[in-house]
Amino acid sequence: MALGIGCSSRPGKAPNNKTGSWRVFKPKFNHEKCTKCGMCKTICPEGCIEESEDEFFIPNESYCKGCGLCAEECPSDAITMEQEEK
Amino acid sequence: MLEITEGSHAVAKAVKMSRPQVIAAYPITPQTHIVEALADMVADCELDAEYITVESEFSALSACLGASAAGSRTYSATTSQGLALMFEVCFNVSGMRLPVVMTIANRALGAPLSIWNDQQDSIALRDSGWLQFYAEDNQEATDLHYIAYKVAENPEVLLPAFVCFDGFILSHTYEPVDMLSQEDVDRYLPAYKPVQRLDADDPISMGMYATPEYYLEFRYEHDQAMKRARNAINKAGKEFGEMFGRDYSALVEGYRLEDADTAIIAMGSLCGTIKDAIDEMRSAGKKVGLLKIRCFRPFPAEEIRNALSHVKRVAVLDKNVSVGAKGAVAIEVRDALYGKALPVLGYVLGLGGRDVRISDIRNIVSLAESGKGDQFYGLRTEVL
Numbered sequence: 142m143a144l145g146i147g148c149s150s151r152p153g154k155a156p157n158n159k160t161g162s163w164r165v166f167k168p169k170f171n172h173e174k175c176t177k178c179g180m181c182k183t184i185c186p187e188g189c190i191e192e193s194e195d196e197f198f199i200p201n202e203s204y205c206k207g208c209g210l211c212a213e214e215c216p217s218d219a220i221t222m223e224q225e226e227k
Numbered sequence: 228m229l230e231i232t233e234g235s236h237a238v239a240k241a242v243k244m245s246r247p248q249v250i251a252a253y254p255i256t257p258q259t260h261i262v263e264a265l266a267d268m269v270a271d272c273e274l275d276a277e278y279i280t281v282e283s284e285f286s287a288l289s290a291c292l293g294a295s296a297a298g299s300r301t302y303s304a305t306t307s308q309g310l311a312l313m314f315e316v317c318f319n320v321s322g323m324r325l326p327v328v329m330t331i332a333n334r335a336l337g338a339p340l341s342i343w344n345d346q347q348d349s350i351a352l353r354d355s356g357w358l359q360f361y362a363e364d365n366q367e368a369t370d371l372h373y374i375a376y377k378v379a380e381n382p383e384v385l386l387p388a389f390v391c392f393d394g395f396i397l398s399h400t401y402e403p404v405d406m407l408s409q410e411d412v413d414r415y416l417p418a419y420k421p422v423q424r425l426d427a428d429d430p431i432s433m434g435m436y437a438t439p440e441y442y443l444e445f446r447y448e449h450d451q452a453m454k455r456a457r458n459a460i461n462k463a464g465k466e467f468g469e470m471f472g473r474d475y476s477a478l479v480e481g482y483r484l485e486d487a488d489t490a491i492i493a494m495g496s497l498c499g500t501i502k503d504a505i506d507e508m509r510s511a512g513k514k515v516g517l518l519k520i521r522c523f524r525p526f527p528a529e530e531i532r533n534a535l536s537h538v539k540r541v542a543v544l545d546k547n548v549s550v551g552a553k554g555a556v557a558i559e560v561r562d563a564l565y566g567k568a569l570p571v572l573g574y575v576l577g578l579g580g581r582d583v584r585i586s587d588i589r590n591i592v593s594l595a596e597s598g599k600g601d602q603f604y605g606l607r608t609e610v611l
Contacts, residue, residue, distance in 0.1 A: 144444055144448060148436075149434075
């Protein structure tokens with residue numbers, strides 16, 4: 142997003158704001174442990190976890206704030222939170 | 228046309244001829260006469276502007292912020308505690324890049340309460356991202372308002388501007404002032420054309436929040452705009468000189484500086500006194516000159532370096548003090564001369580309306596010659 146003069150902005154939608162930068166911890170998905178149950182997608186408060194073509198689940202890093210709920214709730218312990226270097 | 232007029236009224240006339248569309252101000256000594264005169268002009272239909280009476284300076288500048296965002300040329304004036312109350316809004320106005328022009332009738336800040344002159348009020352806002360002009364006399368104070376609008380509204384700049392003139396010393400003094408005609412001002416200063424404005428049919432939001440990924444870049448852009456203001460001032464000042472004979476293209480102005488051993492640096496009305504003192508000292512064979520800083524923001528570091536390349540010492544006179552450090556001008560002049568083996572000696576003086584006389588300037592030059600500086604000058608030690 143280019144800077145508007147005086148931080149001005151046209152009307153838009155919430156997804157224009159890429160909130161993923163707020164993240165400190167990033168979820169790491171282990172596909173060997175994953176049973177494709179979809180709990181992570183259900184629980185994600187940001188709604189940013191999508192199912193890929195091979196039925197695994199992938200978070201959209203532009204919006205994932207790293208809350209860790211997916212890792213907490215995953216019945217297979219297939220998600221670990223790792224500190225992200227920026 | 229030459230008129231003998233009170234400084235505040237000369238400023239009010241210049242503001243009137245700049246055709247502001249919205250004025251919002253709150254009266255405070257010694258600024259009152261300016262906004263009183265403007266209120267009269269609006270009431271008498273001499274000036275077609277919206278005059279918003281507000282309950283505080285915070286509201287005054289907030290109203291100007293909104294009006295400027297909506298695309299109007301706006302004006303306010305204040306001083307001292309009033310400016311202090313505007314602190315937050317000052318940063319908002321400049322951050323949103325709104326070219327509001329505001330006169331500061333410089334006055335000391337309380338506590339202790341003082342209605343008299345020094346320049347602590349505007350200096351306290353030196354980091355707020357406003358252009359800062361300082362006038363030596365009422366002619367300059369008047370002319371600088373046209374320059375301020377021209378520079379502030381330049382699409383390369385888009386920053387608000389303070390036009391500072393010393394409270395009482397200039398604001399309440401009658402001097403001959405060459406007032407431009409309305410036709411002249413209209414030729415020099417066409418109507419404000421905003422680059423962007425609030426418009427219900429084409430909505431934008433201004434001053435949105437910036438996450439850590441963006442904030443630093445916004446401040447950088449702000450700083451770059453201030454740097455571009457240098458050129459805009461050169462251009463606007465030169466054009467003014469070509470049209471009306473008074474050239475304000477330079478951010479600093481030398482007086483008998485060419486062969487000076489001691490250079491005095493000052494801002495505002497103090498410069499008039501210093502010029503008289505220099506004439507006396509020159510008659511007595513002392514090579515002293517003045518470098519007047521007319522524009523403190525953007526800070527003319529390069530101009531100062533060039534102007535002082537030949538002098539042996541620099542005495543900086545500050546009507547302000549950054550408590551715990553020095554006078555603000557002394558700090559910045561020394562920074563501008565970083566790497567040069569040139570003594571820069573600061574003197575804090577004239578605070579809270581203490582008169583500075585020709586004899587004081589002579590004494591300061593003697594102190595500078597003996598290498599004594601970085602001190603308060605003129606302390607009445609008997610009351611300490």
